[in-house]
């Protein structure tokens with residue numbers, strides 16, 4: 001059974017390397033969305049969030065300090081998103097990640113099964129610092145990989161700081177971004193200034209449309225009854241590499257009362273007994289997911 005979508009809080013994830021213009025974009029988005037209720041979840045590696053003082057006290061904001069949203073603070077994201085919902089009932093939540101966060105990990109953190117009923121991930125926006133991206137070979141291989149993956153997994157790429165580059169360099173970086181993410185929407189900017197177009201209703205719709213057809217995406221499947229564990233393992237074994245993560249709660253016929261927390265990351269499954277009676281939902285995250293095929297397979301598991 002696929003989860004039916006209702007009016008949900010739209011979630012935008014801002015990723016991008018250190019100093020690329022994320023907070024500048026955030027301010028831009030806030031000024032464009034003055035007629036909407038926007039809440040922010042700000043993540044900083046340090047103990048003090050400079051950006052929150054820049055944004056002012058009127059903006060509803062929660063902070064995740066002293067760590068990165070994509071590793072040590074991953075489980076806190078779920079708590080903070082519930083908290084923002086209950087305290088402010090926002091139309092939109094924007095997450096500004098640290099410069100070292102990986103977009104797939106952030107996306108994953110925002111898809112905890114308890115969030116999928118009220119959060120709709122609208123877009124991953126990656127900021128690229130043009131001059132720094134062009135000179136990225138001077139960084140370590142791990143940093144270069146992170147910078148490129150931030151581009152690769154974005155729905156929209158804001159190619160920023162073009163004022164600091166010659167036109168040939170701008171063309172060069174544009175081509176490199178296109179090569180890394182051929183289906184992404186690329187917008188070249190100075191000071192993260194985007195036209196209203198990508199944030200207004202039309203823009204949001206367009207983004208949602210793109211979101212359906214390229215890049216990282218997700219689906220939620222709800223089970224109504226326990227499944228056969230051997231059939232479940234066989235299903236896992238034949239999954240394509242494009243399925244990056246699965247997580248959620250499931251019951252197996254062998255022990256039908258026991259809820260199991262299931263997690264699958266890059267081909268490795270993990271099963272842990274769960275004491276609470278949580279809804280039997282699996283969230284599947286991947287690139288170019290063949291949702292109809294997955295749906296048929298899961299229906300077969302559930303009803304055979």
Ligand SMILES: Nc1nc2c(ncn2[C@@H]2O[C@H](COP(=O)(O)OP(=O)(O)OP(=O)(O)O)[C@@H](O)[C@H]2O)c(=O)[nH]1
Pocket residue numbers: 016017018019020021022023024025051098099127160161162163164189190191192
């Ligand atoms: N020249 C130039 N400077 C820019 C541009 N965009 C942002 N900046 C400056 O770059 C610096 C970093 O911008 P931020 O928006 O704070 O970047 P950030 O990604 O939030 O930075 P961290 O939170 O430290 O990762 C600030 O001094 C901005 O004013 C641009 O297009 N051109």
